[in-house]
Every structure is written in structure tokens, then in C-alpha cells.
Amino acid sequence: MKFYDCSTAPSPRRVRMFIAEKKIEIEVVEVDLGAREQHSAEFQKINPYRTVPALVLDDGSVLTSSTAIVHYLESRFPEPALIGSSAEERALVMDLDWHIENEGFMAVGEAFRNRARSFAKHALTGRHEYQQIPELVERGAQRTAHFYEWLNSRLEQRQFIAGDNFSVADITAFVAVEFSAWIKQQPGPDHANIARWHTEVSERPSAGV
Numbered sequence: 001m002k003f004y005d006c007s008t009a010p011s012p013r014r015v016r017m018f019i020a021e022k023k024i025e026i027e028v029v030e031v032d033l034g035a036r037e038q039h040s041a042e043f044q045k046i047n048p049y050r051t052v053p054a055l056v057l058d059d060g061s062v063l064t065s066s067t068a069i070v071h072y073l074e075s076r077f078p079e080p081a082l083i084g085s086s087a088e089e090r091a092l093v094m095d096l097d098w099h100i101e102n103e104g105f106m107a108v109g110e111a112f113r114n115r116a117r118s119f120a121k122h123a124l125t126g127r128h129e130y131q132q133i134p135e136l137v138e139r140g141a142q143r144t145a146h147f148y149e150w151l152n153s154r155l156e157q158r159q160f161i162a163g164d165n166f167s168v169a170d171i172t173a174f175v176a177v178e179f180s181a182w183i184k185q186q187p188g189p190d191h192a193n194i195a196r197w198h199t200e201v202s203e204r205p206s207a208g209v
């Protein structure tokens with residue numbers, strides 16, 4: 001397999017953390033998003049969507065979304081389980097992960113991509129050009145605040161987001177919280193449960209990737 005990564009970008013970090021938790025050895029190819037390598041003809045042959053992460057499988061097929069990649073790796077390398085161990089746990093983790101991606105990760109992205117000058121014509125990632133909408137900076141910030149409220153209450157009586165076990169939901173949320181530094185809107189004094197959980201996750205070796 002070959003993992004197309006960008007060491008500074010949040011989406012591939014979700015997969016890097018997952019790979020580190022599983023202790024899998026995969027060849028890594030760095031794609032320099034700052035140099036716009038994702039738009040090169042060479043990379044488009046690998047991922048026509050022009051985003052990272054991407055995972056090329058041994059049979060040559062390509063997975064182009066974090067979600068598909070982690071589900072594939074979970075099937076091939078089941079231990080330690082990161083997407084639940086029973087049908088119910090798996091469904092819960094997927095449900096939580098979906099909400100975290102859409103309401104946390106995308107909220108931060110919305111605030112960030114609609115403000116940063118370098119994304120003036122690329123307010124959304126991918127192959128099409130979309131202009132920024134300045135109003136979405138404020139909406140992204142509001143959604144991020146709502147995400148923190150939700151996450152803080154979710155962690156009130158649970159060690160991890162899905163319960164007693166660390167899961168991919170913790171990875172997605174952890175990367176989203178770290179990504180929020182880019183919009184200078186990290187969790188604050190009202191979010192003691194997030195702070196406790198963030199400290200615990202930060203101590204895992206996978207948090208260093």
C-alpha cells in the first residue's frame with residue numbers, strides 16, 4: 001500500500017493517528033499542499049479529487065476519503081479495534097464520527113477556508129474553484145462553539161467519546177480540536193471535560209504524528 005499524506009494538514013493526520021494506533025507499516029508519499037502538488041497532473045492520476053489523504057491498495061485501487069481508508073484498515077488490521085467491537089459499538093462510533101466530522105471538523109474548516117487569503121479561490125478543498133463567502137467565517141465560529149458544547153457534555157461521564165474505549169471518534173475530534181488553533185478558537189475554561197480528555201489523548205504516542 002502507499003499512503004499519500006501531507007504532514008501539515010488535518011485530514012491526513014486523522015489517518016496517520018489511526019495507522020499509528022494500529023502500528024501498521026505503510027509506505028508514505030508526502031504531497032506538498034503548500035506547493036499545490038495536489039493539482040499536478042501526476043497526483044491527479046492517483047486522486048482525481050486532488051485531496052489528501054489517499055491510500056493506494058495492493059491491487060492498485062485507490063481510496064480517497066479518510067472514512068473509507070480507516071474502515072478498510074480496520075477490516076484488514078482489526079486489532080486494536082478502533083471502530084467498536086460489536087455491531088452496536090461500530091454503529092455508535094460511526095454515528096459519532098459522522099457528527100464530529102460534519103459539525104466539528106467542517107465547522108473549523110468553514111471558518112478557516114473562508115478567511116485565509118491563500119484560499120481566496122479555493123474556499124472548499126478539491127478540484128473545483130469556489131470563492132470565499134466572508135459570512136461563513138462567523139458561521140463556522142458559531143458552529144465550532146456549538147461543537148465544543150456538545151463535546152464537553154459528551155465527555156462529562158465518559159472517558160472517551162464512545163465510552164470506555166478509545167476509538168476513531170476520539171481521533172477525529174482530537175484532530176478537529178487541534179485544527180481549531182488555526183482559527184484561534186480552541187476550547188476554553190467552560191470546557192473542562194474537553195481539557196481532561198485532550199490531555200489524555202495528547203499522551204498517546206499516536207498524538208505525536
Ligand SMILES: N[C@@H](CCC(=O)N[C@@H](CS)C(=O)NCC(=O)O)C(=O)O
Pocket residue numbers: 009010011012033038050051052053064065066067122124125126
Ligand atoms: N473528505 C476528505 C477531505 C480531504 C481534504 O479536504 N483534505 C485537504 C487537506 S486537510 C486537502 O487535500 N486539501 C487540498 C486543497 O486544499 O487543495 C477526507 O477526509 O479524506
